Amino acid sequence: MKIELRDAAERIQAANNIVVAAHINPDGDAVGSSLALLLILRAMGKNARALLDDDIPPNFTILPHINDIEHPVELSETEIQADLLVVLDTQPDRIGSVSKMVKAPILNIDHHITNEGKNVSWLFLNANAAATCEIIFDLIEFLPVALNEDIAHCLYAGIATDTGFFNYANTRPSTLRAAAVLIEAGVKPNVIAEEMERKSLADFKGLCEALKTMEFFYEGKVAGLFINEAVAHLVDSTEGFIDQIRVIDGVEIAFVLTCRSEDIYRVSMRSRTVDVSKIARNLGGGGHIRAAGCTLRKPFDEAKECLLKAIGEAVKDID
Numbered sequence: 001m002k003i004e005l006r007d008a009a010e011r012i013q014a015a016n017n018i019v020v021a022a023h024i025n026p027d028g029d030a031v032g033s034s035l036a037l038l039l040i041l042r043a044m045g046k047n048a049r050a051l052l053d054d055d056i057p058p059n060f061t062i063l064p065h066i067n068d069i070e071h072p073v074e075l076s077e078t079e080i081q082a083d084l085l086v087v088l089d090t091q092p093d094r095i096g097s098v099s100k101m102v103k104a105p106i107l108n109i110d111h112h113i114t115n116e117g118k119n120v121s122w123l124f125l126n127a128n129a130a131a132t133c134e135i136i137f138d139l140i141e142f143l144p145v146a147l148n149e150d151i152a153h154c155l156y157a158g159i160a161t162d163t164g165f166f167n168y169a170n171t172r173p174s175t176l177r178a179a180a181v182l183i184e185a186g187v188k189p190n191v192i193a194e195e196m197e198r199k200s201l202a203d204f205k206g207l208c209e210a211l212k213t214m215e216f217f218y219e220g221k222v223a224g225l226f227i228n229e230a231v232a233h234l235v236d237s238t239e240g241f242i243d244q245i246r247v248i249d250g251v252e253i254a255f256v257l258t259c260r261s262e263d264i265y266r267v268s269m270r271s272r273t274v275d276v277s278k279i280a281r282n283l284g285g286g287g288h289i290r291a292a293g294c295t296l297r298k299p300f301d302e303a304k305e306c307l308l309k310a311i312g313e314a315v316k317d318i319d
């Protein structure tokens with residue numbers, strides 16, 4: 001059932017044992033929103049835990065209380081009792097094993113246009129919000145809790161990363177107003193930016209290898225990188241690789257095809273105008289109009305062909 005933000009706040013107020021989860025392969029918004037909500041719930045006196053079924057990229061280790069995020073693989077319990085599971089920044093089919101561990105009504109808070117609200121009790125969706133962190137910022141208004149410096153850091157990290165540091169089309173006046181309030185609460189934008197943009201040497205070398213694979217398709221309207229298993233093992237994260245090629249003159253869609261394991265490939269897409277969330281959704285994934293992704297379970301040649309066919313359809317009418 002779709003609900004308003006005020007109702008989402010009521011659902012949270014009514015629960016005592018709350019688990020917070022976000023998507024696998026967590027980004028700044030997933031980590032920032034989970035951690036911010038965890039701190040908010042604790043400040044309200046709730047018994048709250050945050051569970052992420054994946055490693056947290058090292059860039060986010062500066063966030064306050066980051067070690068309070070728990071990982072299912074490290075837990076001895078197989079089932080966690082809760083009266084509410086809050087799923088952030090994705091629909092619940094992308095939270096990995098957390099969905100098996102926590103059987104509770106789901107409150108889903110998200111900003112992905114492709115979220116259809118399947119298998120949730122309540123969905124608050126604002127596809128205009130730049131980040132789930134922007135929604136959590138708004139949610140504080142409806143809760144008996146005050147913004148503090150720790151919460152502000154987590155929210156700012158999510159908003160800054162999901163907007164490409166206020167560069168992308170999802171940056172709205174309210175996004176910048178929220179950022180201003182977060183800075184007033186003590187966030188130092190340069191410190192967050194430095195940490196979020198930091199790359200390990202291994203990742204940088206991986207980027208150099210990946211760039212050697214660059215290919216253009218459809219008269220240069222599409223550019224792609226291909227990360228094979230060896231390079232994928234070399235790096236901690238491929239975050240940001242796509243940004244190097246999406247800026248090339250004439251490129252409408254940029255993509256990165258990354259080998260996860262044999263016959264499993266992750267697709268990341270970015271576009272200037274084309275709706276890549278539709279392409280991703282047709283291939284079993286989702287995302288936003290200008291940033292989306294999916295997983296293809298096929299051998300490399302088939303994955304590449306299938307992706308290029310879908311992308312070709314989307315760019316064929318663009319001059």
Ligand code: 5GP
Nearest residue numbers: 268269284285286287288291292293294295
């Ligand atoms: P990225 O390319 O950074 O991995 O993802 C771009 C956007 O698409 C993010 O907002 C991410 O949450 C979403 N996304 C990526 N992969 C998937 C997927 O497999 N399913 C869904 N529903 N969304 C995805």
Ligand code: MN
Nearest residue numbers: 029089131132
């Ligand atoms: Mn997000």
